[in-house]
Amino acid sequence: MSLIEGTGFSLPIATISERVDVNIDVTPAARSAVKSAIGEQIETHVLIISAKSGGCSGYLYDMVVVERPEEEGFQTINIDGVTILIHDNDSALLNGLKLDFKDSLMGGGFHMDNPNADRACGCGQSFG
Amino acid sequence: MNWFIGDCAMIPPLADFVEIPTGVTLISGKDARNHLNRMLTVDVSNDGFLTRKASFICDLNGRITTYQLHADLGEQILLFHNDSMSENLRKKLTSGIPWNENIEVSSGDGAVHRILIYGKHPEKILIELGVETEELHTDHWTEVMDSMISVIKIEEEFSIYEMLVSTRNYSEITDLLQTNGFEIGELNSAIAMLSIAGIIDHSIDVSGHIPFNLGLDRLVDLKKGCYPGQEIHARMESRDGIKKSTSTFKTNMQMPLGKSKSTNKEQLDIISSLQFGESWINLLIHPKGMSLSSEILVNTPEGEITLTCV
Numbered sequence: 001m002s003l004i005e006g007t008g009f010s011l012p013i014a015t016i017s018e019r020v021d022v023n024i025d026v027t028p029a030a031r032s033a034v035k036s037a038i039g040e041q042i043e044t045h046v047l048i049i050s051a052k053s054g055g056c057s058g059y060l061y062d063m064v065v066v067e068r069p070e071e072e073g074f075q076t077i078n079i080d081g082v083t084i085l086i087h088d089n090d091s092a093l094l095n096g097l098k099l100d101f102k103d104s105l106m107g108g109g110f111h112m113d114n115p116n117a118d119r120a121c122g123c124g125q126s127f128g
Numbered sequence: 129m130n131w132f133i134g135d136c137a138m139i140p141p142l143a144d145f146v147e148i149p150t151g152v153t154l155i156s157g158k159d160a161r162n163h164l165n166r167m168l169t170v171d172v173s174n175d176g177f178l179t180r181k182a183s184f185i186c187d188l189n190g191r192i193t194t195y196q197l198h199a200d201l202g203e204q205i206l207l208f209h210n211d212s213m214s215e216n217l218r219k220k221l222t223s224g225i226p227w228n229e230n231i232e233v234s235s236g237d238g239a240v241h242r243i244l245i246y247g248k249h250p251e252k253i254l255i256e257l258g259v260e261t262e263e264l265h266t267d268h269w270t271e272v273m274d275s276m277i278s279v280i281k282i283e284e285e286f287s288i289y290e291m292l293v294s295t296r297n298y299s300e301i302t303d304l305l306q307t308n309g310f311e312i313g314e315l316n317s318a319i320a321m322l323s324i325a326g327i328i329d330h331s332i333d334v335s336g337h338i339p340f341n342l343g344l345d346r347l348v349d350l351k352k353g354c355y356p357g358q359e360i361h362a363r364m365e366s367r368d369g370i371k372k373s374t375s376t377f378k379t380n381m382q383m384p385l386g387k388s389k390s391t392n393k394e395q396l397d398i399i400s401s402l403q404f405g406e407s408w409i410n411l412l413i414h415p416k417g418m419s420l421s422s423e424i425l426v427n428t429p430e431g432e433i434t435l436t437c438v
Binding site: 048071 | 154163166167187188199201204206218219220222223224225226227228229232233234235236238239240274275276292293294295296354355356357358359
């Protein structure tokens with residue numbers, strides 16, 4: 001696209017996020033649920049908890065079980081043989097997080113209690 | 129509107145052009161669209177190449193943080209916005225990027241220029257420049273002369289077009305416009321003309337306002353899913369909480385920006401006041417039920433000002 005070819009644009013703007021040493025609390029119910037989700041891949045796979053823009057309140061929680069990523073910049077938390085990773089960029093937003101799991105048909109699943117959130121969305125997936 | 133604009137000698141008989149000062153931000157990368165879509169009040173997930181669209185990013189209370197115009201270039205999306213919103217917008221765009229997403233945000237201030245072409249007959253010249261004006265759309269950019277053009281408004285008495293021109297081509301394009309009969313216009317008059325046409329230009333600072341109060345309901349998509357401020361917008365919409373509206377008023381002197389009260393005690397909020405010939409064209413947020421057919425009087429430190437709805 002010739003409109004933006006050539007000079008004039010800055011190099012990508014980098015945000016330097018505050019990095020803090022992350023501590024999180026995982027309830028026994030959540031530990032059990034995470035273990036169950038990872039299953040037999042517990043040696044090779046990790047749980048990554050992150051915060052991404054969006055949701056009603058500004059940020060959305062995201063949890064994925066993936067093969068241990070090669071990217072750098074993660075902090076590692078080991079709980080009962082389960083490896084949880086939190087990226088440095090998310091550390092200030094997620095430090096102090098309490099991860100719980102509710103086993104119920106209505107409103108069941110993982111629940112986050114985040115001391116950094118001034119406000120949370122009704123569905124519990126978004127905070128700001 | 130027509131009685132005012134029709135009689136107004138301020139409308140260029142052929143066409144004028146003017147550069148609108150703008151902040152330019154480029155967001156790029158394969159995940160740029162998803163990232164942007166999580167924050168905007170409109171849905172851009174299915175936008176195609178060269179889509180032209182406006183959007184807001186709001187805060188948790190549903191108030192506007194940034195107001196931008198999009199030029200969609202596929203994996204690169206150009207955003208044009210008020211200069212004063214640049215820092216806020218770029219901060220928003222560079223935060224909350226997940227570890228596994230590829231997104232870059234760059235400043236393009238000064239790299240791309242936004243030009244308004246307006247007057248009674250811009251088509252006569254644009255056609256000579258090879259622009260098929262009948263094929264232009266408000267929601268789509270069309271490539272022309274290494275630049276992009278779109279139509280903003282076509283009225284009986286005037287029409288307004290918008291061009292995006294790179295710095296590299298700026299002199300060549302503006303020389304060509306002048307050679308073909310366009311004249312350089314006045315910035316305030318151009319933005320005032322947009323206000324008369326019921327359009328709030330992206331150069332006007334609307335931060336802190338609720339989109340509904342600006343009459344920009346079309347830039348709030350309550351069906352797209354969550355975005356910051358969505359809960360507030362949905363509640364306002366469903367509980368008949370939209371109590372204000374925005375209209376254009378003419379005065380014979382400049383209005384002070386910000387809140388004021390009419391002599392009837394109606395709360396007003398002036399968001400722009402621009403000279404247009406002998407008059408001033410003002411965008412005002414006012415109570416929805418306020419009568420627009422009669423003159424409104426406002427007391428200011430400079431004295432009483434009479435407002436007439438355009």
